[in-house]
Amino acid sequence: MLSKLSWKSVRSRYYHYVVYLIGMIFAVAIYYSFNAITYDQVLLNSVGSEVALKAFLSFGALLIAVMILSFMFTINRFFFTRRAKEVGIYQLIGMKKRQIAGLFFSEIYILGLAALVIGIFFGIVFSKLFSMILIKVMVLNVESAVNFSIPSIVDTVLVFLLLLLMVSLHSAYLIYSYRLSGFFKQEERPIIEAKELTIRQAILGVLGILLIIGGYVLSLNVVTFLFDPLLGTIGFLLLPFVLIGLCGAGTYLFFKYTIHIFIHLFIKKKGGYYQGLSMLVAGNTRLHLYKGSNTLTTITIFIACSLGFIGGSATFYTLGIDNVNAMNPTDFIVNRALYESVESSIGLQGALVDSVALQFKSVGSQYHYYVGKEKTTSEDPINLLSLTNYRAYQKINPYLKTVNLSDDEQAILFVQRTQSLLRYDSVFQLVGGATLKATETMADYLGDPLLRYNRPTLVVTDELFDSIDNGVPYSLMAFNVKRSQRSELSEQLSKKFAKEWQFPIYYDIIQSGGEVTGYVSETSKKTGSEAVDTEKEGWTLNYTDRQTDLVYSRKLLGALIYIVLFLGIFALIISGSVLMVRQFAEAERERSTYRLLERLGIPQKQVRRLVYQQNIIIFFLPMLLGIFHAFFAVHLFNQLVPSSGYRLAYISCGLLILIYILYYVLTSRIYCWIVENDELSGGK
Known part of the structure; x- marks a missing residue:
């Protein structure tokens, strides 16, 4: 029984x-x-x-x-x-x-x-x-x-x-x-006067909006705060937690109190409140939002996190592929000393499409850069590349942009994308007295910086490049091969030549009396009569291979996209399911109210319209607010690590809207069936 x-x-x-x-x-x-x-x-x-x-x-x-x-x-x-x-x-x-x-x-x-x-x-x-x-x-x-x-x-x-x-x-x-x-x-049913707005509700409602707007403003200016001398590095690191706290608290207050302000403005509109069932819509909506503020806040944050993770993973994918393009803009880049061995051992003659020899000079210098408010002085070598050589490289490197220099004191600075949070000072003082001013800073698509001693690179005029004789010259060979032979040549190269550090340079650079002095040499001065205790050294990688790095990045980032996408979609389905079940419970609670409306002669069509109007707010308000939160979260990340990988985030937003439309329609129809079905009254 x-x-x-x-x-x-x-x-x-x-x-x-x-x-x-x-x-x-x-x-x-x-x-x-x-x-x-x-x-x-x-x-x-x-x-x-x-x-x-x-x-x-x-x-x-x-x-x-x-x-x-x-x-x-x-x-x-x-x-x-x-x-x-x-x-x-x-x-x-x-x-x-x-x-x-x-x-x-x-x-x-x-x-x-x-x-x-x-x-x-x-x-x-x-x-x-x-x-x-x-x-x-x-x-x-x-x-x-x-x-x-x-x-x-x-x-x-x-x-x-x-x-x-x-x-x-x-x-x-x-x-x-x-x-x-x-x-x-x-x-317990909270008592909410539909036509009254208390001072406390008004203050907390306005505070909810201000907290959300404050979080959005902070996210839009995150880079500004990074370089703000008053905030400091610790303050910047705490900023994400401040943003989460502002948006979380603001979202809760929004559903608990802010929405009552909008409903109050609606019911103050002459004639609008008493038209049809508007009064009941306003009262029920306020009650449902007030009672479900915790659930709606959780679902909003859930949606924002899901879309944010999907957008972030798409950004990581774009950044990963873009990083491959920056590190390996051509099929292969090898040290000139290794090129002849590579050419003879793996048979490049029949596969070679185009090539260019890159002539660099590693020159001692002093320059400054900023991380946040902190200024750092660096006394290290930098790489110089002549403008003519750069333009020759540009013909086989599709990622390089056209640059121009008007005199010998100008230069173009190339910075790694992973160093986007660094700000370089425009002045570079070279050993020997020359001073260069970087008139433009560009993303470094010259190849893996490890091939260039992992130092900044400046493109300078041919005259200045030829006049500098106190550095260490070195050469790289960048070349492309036929598409059909890339994988085979990549495999042969990895089997016959291991990646290793080669061709060390030794340097000791100091700044004294406004002049930069020192040396960059292929031989060490730690021994002998001119022994130097403060000497440092640097090494260069012998070659890079685009095919290997591209395949690895696609596998790794593809697996990340796959997992995050399915987890995100599942999270969206869970949030919709929770809202759906919650509205079924509201239908059971409100059944007597709707049945009373029918007895008073209200047409069934109007009652159903009331149900759809209430559910559209319950489903789409947290969805839209979650999308806004996710948009500003992804935008914040994009300021720190620039990327254009938003397509998957937009597709996910479209998928979210479709999922919620489906849940909204199904829930509204079942809601109507619950309040209209006499057989369910006993299960109340």
Whole structure:
């Protein structure tokens, strides 16, 4: 009999459990697919050992499990709250708490096992699609297959049985910690006067807007704050936590109080408040937003974090590929001394497309740069490259821009993109008395700085370059090969020549009396009659290979995009599901109000319009605010590490809107069905 009563209660609210079941099925399918790929040896072998794909996917599966557990705990607590009176009735008729817990356990495990079986089925069916997506983003040349993996099935079953056990223990805790009197306590409904706005609400509402705007303004000027002498480096490091605090507190106040200001302005509009059901819309909306402010705040932050992580991962991908272009703008760059050996050993004659010899000079100098407010003086070598040589290199390097110099005192400074937070002073004093002024600073696409002793590079006029004779000249060969032979030549080069540090330089540079003196030499002066104790040294890498770095970056960053994208989409689905279940509960609470409207002669069409108007605010307000938060978060990151990789973030925003539109339409229709269905009244 008790089982029948429990089943009747569950059946009366089956739409809650359907949403929960669908979310669980989707979670199991994703978890299984992630896990199955870790057992796909063909795919893992094609990725290679340089990218720990299995560890990436295992970590992603762990995060999915944590998100699923949070989702299950949230929905489980919600279900328990809705069935509090039912549990109280069970106790009154003599049922022990362990028996009540047993009923809840059976429901949890029936739903969980159903989700597990169906989810694994869909995971097996769609594993080919998941594998194809991973292969696509990692640019692999391998065939995908349906991943029917017994070890993956076992792992998935064990993990979800553990999750179900934890949820069962959570239910037991709720049952044993509640007192009988609490089960029959009337639900408190906050009293909100729809036509009144208190001074406290107005102040807190305005404060919510100011906190959010303040967070946005800080995010737009993060670089300015970095170089602000009053803020300092410690203050800048604390800035992200300040931004999170401002936006989090502002979001809570927005849903709790700010929205009441807008509703108050609406109801003050003459004629608008008493038209149709506007009064009821305003009152119900204020009540729902006030009661659900915690949930809506959490969902808004959840959406912002999901979109922010997706946008950030897309930015990382763009930066990674751009870094390959900066480090390897041509297919190969090798030290001139190594070039002849490379040419003879791997047969470049038939594969060579174009090449250029780059003549550099490593010259002693003094220059200044800033990290935040702190000024640092550097007395180190810099690299000089003649304008004519640069223009010859530009013909085979598609990433170099055209530059011009008007006199021998001007120069163009090339800075690594990873040093975007550094500000270089424009004046460079060279050993020997020459002073250069950098009239323009450009991103360094000359090749890996490790090939140039990892020092800044200046492009100068040919006359100045030829006149300097106190540095160390060295040469690099940059060349491109036929597309069809890149992989083969790259493999041969890596087998026959190991990357190593070569051709050291020794230097000791000082500034005294406004003049820079010292030396940069190919031989050390630490020994002999001119021994120098303060001498330093630098080394250069012997070669770089674009194909190897490009393949590695695509594999690593592709795996990152794959994991973050699926985690983000799953997070969006979870947030929509929580809102959906919450609105179902509101429908049950408001059923009597809507039925009264029908008895008063309000047409059903108008009642349904009221439902859609309320739900559009509940669903789309946190969605839009979350999108705004994510936009400013990604913009902040872009100021620190410039990138144009926003396409995936925009696609994710579009996907979020589609998901929420679907949830909104389904929720509104089921909401109408709940308040119009007489058979559900007994389940209230």
